[in-house]
Amino acid sequence: xRFKRRKIEIxxxxxxxxDIAFNLVLFFIMMAKTQDDSxxxxxxxxxxxxxxxxxxxxxxxISVDRDNKVYLNGxxxxxxxxxxxxxxxxxxxxxxxxxxxxxIHKDTLAATFEPIMEAVSQAGxxxxxxxxxxx
Amino acid sequence: xxxxxxxxxxxxVQTAWVLNLLTDLAFNLLIFFxxxxxxxxxxxxxxxxxxxxxxxxxEQKNQNIEVAITRTKVSVNEAxxxxxxxxxxxxxxxxxxxxxxxxxxxxxxxxxxPYSQWIRVTGIIEQVGGxxxxxxxxxxxxxxx
Numbered sequence: 001x002r003f004k005r006r007k008i009e010i011x012x013x014x015x016x017x018x019d020i021a022f023n024l025v026l027f028f029i030m031m032a033k034t035q036d037d038s039x040x041x042x043x044x045x046x047x048x049x050x051x052x053x054x055x056x057x058x059x060x061x062i063s064v065d066r067d068n069k070v071y072l073n074g075x076x077x078x079x080x081x082x083x084x085x086x087x088x089x090x091x092x093x094x095x096x097x098x099x100x101x102x103x104i105h106k107d108t109l110a111a112t113f114e115p116i117m118e119a120v121s122q123a124g125x126x127x128x129x130x131x132x133x134x135x
Numbered sequence: 136x137x138x139x140x141x142x143x144x145x146x147x148v149q150t151a152w153v154l155n156l157l158t159d160l161a162f163n164l165l166i167f168f169x170x171x172x173x174x175x176x177x178x179x180x181x182x183x184x185x186x187x188x189x190x191x192x193x194e195q196k197n198q199n200i201e202v203a204i205t206r207t208k209v210s211v212n213e214a215x216x217x218x219x220x221x222x223x224x225x226x227x228x229x230x231x232x233x234x235x236x237x238x239x240x241x242x243x244x245x246x247x248x249p250y251s252q253w254i255r256v257t258g259i260i261e262q263v264g265g266x267x268x269x270x271x272x273x274x275x276x277x278x279x280x
Contacts, residue, residue, distance in 0.1 A: 015156055022163055030170060045251040047180065047258040054178045061177075101177055106251040110204075110244040113253070114271055128179040131254055 040065045040074070042105040044132045055099055055128055060089045062120070063103040068112055079112070083119035090125055100125035180258070182267065198237075200228050200265070204256050205245045221256065226263045240265035 040063045062082070063071040070077060072085050090098050100120045104113050120127050202225075203210045209221055216224050225240070232238050240260050244253055257267055 019156075019159055019163065022160075022167075026163070026167055026170065045254040047254050051261075052178045052180050058177065099181075101179060104250050106249065108250040109246060110248040110250075110253065111246040113250050114244060114269065117269065118271055127182045128177075129182060129254060130177055130179040 040071055040103075042066060042103060043107075044103070044130055045106040046132045048133075052131070052133070053128075055101060058099045058101045058128070059093065059097065060086055060099070060125065061101040061103060062086075062116055064105050064108045064112060064116070066105045066107065068105075068108065070112070070116065079115050079119070082116060083122045086120055086123040086125060090123055095126075098125045099128055101128050101130055103130045180254075180261075182257070182261075199268075200225070200240045201243065201270075202240055202256065202260065203243045203245075204248050204253055206247050206249065206252065209256055218255070222259050222263060225260060225265060229264055235266055238264055238266045239268050241268050241270050243270040 042063060042065045061073055063074075065071070070079060070082065072082065073089070077085060086100065090100075100123075102113075102116065102120075104116070117127055201212055203213070208215055209218060210216060211221070211224055211228070229238055242253075242257060242260070260267055
């Protein structure tokens, strides 16, 4: 008995490749949109009836974690170099875009956060305190 | 799970969509929208922090309201005020002042003042219409021969 050999066509899975491409696009969008400050452990201060406003795409973010370490856009640095770095980051941006987010841990002392605000003021930035609404 | 030309066995080739691929695509779209929604923009309390002018400091010293914040207490014009009464006290002091330069409140903090306390007090100052100015200690390098 003779069996016919079937010709098997090998075709690349185009739709699955489109799926993979879509996943890669998603990956790069996530990496581009978020600043890598997930390692910074901090708890925001609370304020009753605080008037907060939404900040879109702030160029500069200064964080102080629970160990009193200062970070600029996710990178640790010292207080003395903060003013120069902030000035560099803000560059020649118009006044409306010179927002500097302050993500300061609630137990940080004035010896740390006051020089930060002074540095931002010297660099010509607009300070925005990231806080929680106390309910 | 792959889609591609499926032989119908009659010599012709038909491309058919497999149902689970559509499910895969729907799942990917769901993840995409969840990620976009979860990246929530930051929101915070803006604050104008004007830099102190040395020339005007002494001139306005006697005119401005001074609020001193420590770890445990708050004082207004060197008089201790309980936190519960702070709003009314400041509102009274700022009552008849309409010009921004008259509504300046100089905020002085001890080195061990926690940020949460500072935020609470400055929040009250802003709510009653005060314009916050920070009084900071100046550091100077002095050469010793």
